[in-house]
Amino acid sequence: MEGGEGRRAGGEGSGRLSALQEQLVWSLLGSGLSKELLIQAMGDLERERGSAGGERTDRADGESSEEGEMDNPPPIFHDLERLPPEEAARQRAEVDQLLQQDPWHVAKIVKSYMQQHNLPQREVVESTGLNQSHLSQHLNKGTPMKNQKRAALYSWYIKKQTEISQQFTNASRGVMSGEESGEDVRKGRRNRFKWGPASQQILFQAYERQKNPSKEEREGLVEECNRAECLQRGVSPSQLAGLGSNLVTEVRVYNWFANRRKEEAFRHKLALDVPYSSQSASSTGQTLSSSPSPGLKYSQSVLCESLGTMRSSSGEDRGGGGRLASPVQLEPSHTLLDAHHLKPVSCGGSLPPVSTLTSLHGLSGSSAAPPGLIMASLPSVMSLGDSSLLIGLTSSQPQTVNMGGGFTTLQPISFQQQLQASPQQPIAQQLQSHIGPSSFMATMAQFPCHMYSKADLSSYPSSSLLSQAMVIADSNSIGTLTNLTAVRQILTSDPEGHTDTPIEEESLHLQSTSPEPVSSGSLELYPQTQTSETHPSHLLSSSPGDIDPYIPTQMVSTAQ
Amino acid sequence: MEEREHILPMIRNAQWVEVVGRDAIYKEFLFKDFNQAFGFMSRVALQAEKMDHHPEWFNVYNKVQITLSTHECGGISQRDITLATFIDQASVY
Numbered sequence: 001m002e003g004g005e006g007r008r009a010g011g012e013g014s015g016r017l018s019a020l021q022e023q024l025v026w027s028l029l030g031s032g033l034s035k036e037l038l039i040q041a042m043g044d045l046e047r048e049r050g051s052a053g054g055e056r057t058d059r060a061d062g063e064s065s066e067e068g069e070m071d072n073p074p075p076i077f078h079d080l081e082r083l084p085p086e087e088a089a090r091q092r093a094e095v096d097q098l099l100q101q102d103p104w105h106v107a108k109i110v111k112s113y114m115q116q117h118n119l120p121q122r123e124v125v126e127s128t129g130l131n132q133s134h135l136s137q138h139l140n141k142g143t144p145m146k147n148q149k150r151a152a153l154y155s156w157y158i159k160k161q162t163e164i165s166q167q168f169t170n171a172s173r174g175v176m177s178g179e180e181s182g183e184d185v186r187k188g189r190r191n192r193f194k195w196g197p198a199s200q201q202i203l204f205q206a207y208e209r210q211k212n213p214s215k216e217e218r219e220g221l222v223e224e225c226n227r228a229e230c231l232q233r234g235v236s237p238s239q240l241a242g243l244g245s246n247l248v249t250e251v252r253v254y255n256w257f258a259n260r261r262k263e264e265a266f267r268h269k270l271a272l273d274v275p276y277s278s279q280s281a282s283s284t285g286q287t288l289s290s291s292p293s294p295g296l297k298y299s300q301s302v303l304c305e306s307l308g309t310m311r312s313s314s315g316e317d318r319g320g321g322g323r324l325a326s327p328v329q330l331e332p333s334h335t336l337l338d339a340h341h342l343k344p345v346s347c348g349g350s351l352p353p354v355s356t357l358t359s360l361h362g363l364s365g366s367s368a369a370p371p372g373l374i375m376a377s378l379p380s381v382m383s384l385g386d387s388s389l390l391i392g393l394t395s396s397q398p399q400t401v402n403m404g405g406g407f408t409t410l411q412p413i414s415f416q417q418q419l420q421a422s423p424q425q426p427i428a429q430q431l432q433s434h435i436g437p438s439s440f441m442a443t444m445a446q447f448p449c450h451m452y453s454k455a456d457l458s459s460y461p462s463s464s465l466l467s468q469a470m471v472i473a474d475s476n477s478i479g480t481l482t483n484l485t486a487v488r489q490i491l492t493s494d495p496e497g498h499t500d501t502p503i504e505e506e507s508l509h510l511q512s513t514s515p516e517p518v519s520s521g522s523l524e525l526y527p528q529t530q531t532s533e534t535h536p537s538h539l540l541s542s543s544p545g546d547i548d549p550y551i552p553t554q555m556v557s558t559a560q
Numbered sequence: 561m562e563e564r565e566h567i568l569p570m571i572r573n574a575q576w577v578e579v580v581g582r583d584a585i586y587k588e589f590l591f592k593d594f595n596q597a598f599g600f601m602s603r604v605a606l607q608a609e610k611m612d613h614h615p616e617w618f619n620v621y622n623k624v625q626i627t628l629s630t631h632e633c634g635g636i637s638q639r640d641i642t643l644a645t646f647i648d649q650a651s652v653y
Binding site for chain 1: 593594595596598599602603606607610650
């Protein structure tokens with residue numbers, strides 16, 4: 001266009017204004033704007049725009065280290081609200097002051113600030129360009145950090161402080177929207193929500209009261225948690241906006257409860273598998289029976305896995321962890337023992353009461369008549385040396401044996417003695433004599449425990465014996481029991497010397513189908529149909545598989 | 561929305577012409593240069609926003625051609641007249 005003349009023509013006039021600018025200013029003035037208002041507005045606008053540009057230059061100089069790696073230009077610079085001259089200078093002064101102080105001292109300050117406001121390290125890393133590992137080590141352990149990097153860190157800290165105080169004060173003014181959109185531009189997404197310790201405490205307490213709160217209750221919890229979080233940050237409880245991405249909402253509370261419920265169910269499931277794993281755990285280093293049934297090995301490995309996961313899951317689970325560690329393991333056995341003193345006696349007299357089971361740990365090789373008790377208790381798997389009757393007592397296992405208050409009785413099966421090598425023969429025989437298939441089965445029917453026994457016991461202990469080993473569990477725990485109540489007897493010693501009626505396979509299969517006749521030598525204890533779970537053998541086989549999907553990776557999480 | 565016959569003559573006197581084939585008024589302004597023209601347009605624009613009534617206009621360098629009409633009633637309305645008056649005032653600013 002024909003701009004040249006225009007430019008020249010417009011070039012005269014007021015000092016530094018171009019003709020058009022002048023025109024525009026006049027237009028503005030003519031549009032009803034008072035001069036003062038115009039000047040004020042101009043000042044504000046200038047600050048905004050100027051700060052963006054001014055800060056860019058600031059950053060380029062003083063904080064280039066901060067963003068230098070990311071970008072010298074200002075991609076991260078969004079602090080349009082800052083007054084370039086005053087604010088920037090003030091902040092730089094504060095940073096310098098921090099740099100003078102002891103780095104570790106300042107690190108503690110920064111770290112505690114981050115904890116107080118539940119800020120993720122990721123945010124710091126993104127906006128400072130520091131290495132996340134280095135940052136973590138510096139803040140937590142005092143690993144030295146060079147001054148330039150510390151300056152970047154402190155700058156972020158100062159900036160964040162002003163940001164947060166702005167958030168808190170501007171909340172009512174709706175400035176938040178500006179902040180948020182700025183933030184989005186900054187990182188493309190908000191910080192991931194994180195539960196603060198104060199909120200979690202409130203939630204766990206509520207969880208104890210009721211696992212499934214209604215919407216109203218959830219909303220009440222939302223209020224409570226937000227109040228607590230604000231207090232933690234030293235702010236009035238009504239300044240919710242300052243919480244930013246860590247604001248507790250009803251959806252988040254809902255998800256939290258859903259996740260806890262899933263976790264608990266998972267722990268229950270794992271607890272069932274504990275005996276298996278404990279068995280193998282305790283038997284490491286012990287001769288785990290030269291010839292355990294394959295199933296036994298399998299289940300052992302299964303338990304190992306489940307145990308491992310149990311441990312890890314219980315380790316992670318803060319609130320629930322305590323619950324997991326219930327000392328059920330030995331107690332039920334004790335009760336059982338007490339209750340069934342007689343049985344062993346009746347059987348064979350030489351069978352000591354189950355209470356001695358605990359001493360079974362040291363049984364291996366002992367020639368004394370250790371109670372040939374198979375603790376159909378969840379926790380115990382003991383391995384008796386060569387005889388390899390494994391009944392593990394895993395007191396260390398964090399298992400919830402008492403699922404919902406479950407066991408009523410755990411009765412040990414006092415097979416034991418016979419299984420042990422020679423010394424146990426008489427007992428074995430006695431035991432054998434007692435077994436009647438029907439009775440056995442009958443007992444077994446009630447015995448939701450998986451027992452693995454490798455056969456010494458041809459005709460397995462009589463029903464009387466078995467009844468001792470009955471595990472009577474609540475129906476709701478049956479399901480768990482099917483996994484948990486695996487008392488395995490690994491009889492390694494050869495049966496020949498012991499039994500008249502050789503038991504080919506003393507393995508107690510976890511099957512819900514009807515057992516083979518005992519006389520054939522196989523003891524099969526079936527976790528009865530009471531089991532809510534499916535086929536017990538399936539449990540074994542599938543437990544590893546089960547565990548994985550069961551792992552609360554399916555936890556609900558909010559979309560950010 | 562109502563046409564005021566007694567007002568139109570005034571406008572006509574101010575050099576606004578009625579567009580053929582359409583119920584609208586038109587005027588052309590010439591300025592010394594682009595800056596003045598655009599300054600004028602800025603003033604008009606501010607006023608138009610205030611009134612929420614906008615002109616149809618064309619600008620090339622120092623010339624501004626403006627057509628005023630009201631869309632809702634498909635013809636000239638009081639708002640057009642008011643804006644026309646203002647435009648005249650702005651053009652001599």
